Amino acid sequence: MKFLIAPDSFKESMSARQACVAIDKAIKAELPDAETILLPMADGGEGTLPVLVSALDGNVEAIEVSGPLAYAKETETSEQPMVNAQIGILSDDTAVIEMAEAAGLHLVPTEKRNPELTTTFGVGQMILHALDLGIRHFLIALGGSATNDGGLGMLTALGAKAQDKSGTALAPTGGNLKSVVRLDVSALDPRLADCQFMLACDVDNPLTGATGASAIFGPQKGATPEQVTALDQGLENWAEILNETYGRQIKDIPGSGAAGGLSAAFLAAFDTSLKPGIEQVLDIVEFDQKCADVDWVITGEGSLDGQSLAGKTPVGVARRAKQFEIPVVAFAGRLGDGYEAVYEEGIDLALSITPEGMPLEQALAEAENNICNSTRVLIQLLFSSETTQVE
Template identity: 50%
Template sequence: MKFVLAPDSFKESMTAKNAALAMEKGIKKVFPDAECVIVPMADGGEGTVESLVSMMDGELIRTEVLGPLGEKVIADYGLVDAGSTAVIEMASASGLELIKPEDRNPLRTTTYGTGQLIKHALDKGVSRILIGIGGSATNDGGAGMLQALGVSFKDRSGEELAFGGGALDQLHSIDVSGIDERLKKVKIDVACDVTNPLVGENGASAIFGPQKGATPEVVVFLDQNLAHFAEMIKQQLNQDIADMEGAGAAGGLGGGLMAFLDARLEKGIELVIEYTGLEERMKGADFVFTGEGSIDGQTLFGKTPYGVASIANQSSIPVIAFAGRIGEGVEALYDNGFTAIVGILNGVTSLEEALDAGEANLAFAAENICRVLKINVDKS
């Protein structure tokens, strides 16, 4: 029998790889000769670098960059495909979790460190870059990232703009002559699961600004600044990103990536499926096991288990999904490629205990499912 094990991480409990290994442990207790194909997955957010580096036998690179408030931080990215592809999580350099809640200020936070990660990857000679842009602390339209890559944004007096979304209203001229020439030869894919435009009531500032520390007054100011940023780009570069789908992702970083780096924005899980070759690895599989910490009705909107199930469904392969928490709306998943959804908790415990026992609970749940499957195998 062939099992494809393609879970996401179970947040704060186990990585995607550890989850897959736990599944394998349970399977082997019932089917010791089974072939288990381990494909750690992610949806472009936290854990994407770790999953792809693990899955594709890559290398984790650690370097010092500027954090979202201009302080020095240590950030990681991955090299896969024999070093030809870089996998970057912008949150590693410019993420919200790098700042204490009381210090969050999208008027000041910058994506400069994300640009430094891209530049570091270029120094390694990559020809392709995958960037996950979830979890940002920023609202600067990607200006900081672009400054790190050689783009100059100047005010009326010819001075370079300060970091942060609060300075964008001062933008007068854009000079791309100094942009890193190597970017012309690099394909950039952006894992992006939001479709928000750059500006307006559904834009970057209005929807995501408050969680980054923006008051209602600051939200209005930031939105006006991004609108000015977009207008300058339109006038000087003939690129109209204000209402572009996905441009508002990561405080406008999505728009900056598209306008200046000709990046392709795609759903995170679709890019990870492409990069890992999941469809090819599923050929000949009898069952697919997937899962993540929580599964509910929102899983249908681009979450890892749904992406995995969609691929399996193309070949009519049964899909078993495991979760620490099963929430409302899961019934809809049964009409969208899921054969069964299994909770892994063995009893009523504290959250801390449940997280600590995650791997053991997942292995036991996988074992129990396999014991049910074995009934039909023995009959045949």
């Protein structure tokens, strides 16, 4: 029996690699002679960098950049808070940049989450560092953002200036997008003209509107209903400014709302392609080739719900596996509203690893143990004549 183990990370509890190892351990405990292939996955969100660096024998550069709160009001008169970020350098001289390394939600304490104040400035600094290394090809992993600044912070770090009606330069935060009347790109780093950016995106939301960046993702970043409305109006204005500056109307492009609209700035300003992150990762790690002679595929991530169809790892993995008629099991920390739709996309069985009634904090702390136990039970049910009893 041969298993391909290809989960994403389980947010706030275990990495994709940790999930792989736990599942593998459980399979071997029940089926000692089973063959396994461990293939940690990512979909363009957090965790994409280590997956690609490992798959392509790359290396990691560690740098210090401005964090998402660099322009928060309470820090405007003090030193800008810095964060440690990693950039992946692949063997083909492509830089892998996870925007969450510099502007991720995990970098903002819950009580300080406010997408009117956060910035992607540090993402631009990561790009500058790669430019200094001679890199001209970039894969930008969008996901896990704390921001709603439409990429203004990133462009500012690269030399652009957003100005209000009086000509004053604005701090590059989501709350200031509504006040931008001109984007001065005369000092934009000239090396960017020679660059190509490939965006790995795990959502297909447009920039604005009812399914846009502010409405769908603003609340989880700390936005109140009133702020969601203001932020969406700001992105509407920002889309027009980008169009006036670059001659590209991007607000309705699927995926332009990714990472608080960071995707929109790339699409407007640079030589950029946008593709579902899971498809890019599946190709890079040679998923199709690894399916040869596989009997089962096991995947998963922290949550399975109706949104899982929009570019998330388990569904992407299942769609590919079904091309080879391989049955797919997906584990999740939780099964949310509308998760049943995954059964139409190639997943044969979706299972929650969290025991009923277990508090969230405990479930996060015991995720590896939970996925191990769930895998053992699954293997026993599937192969009862070949397995041993759980101790």
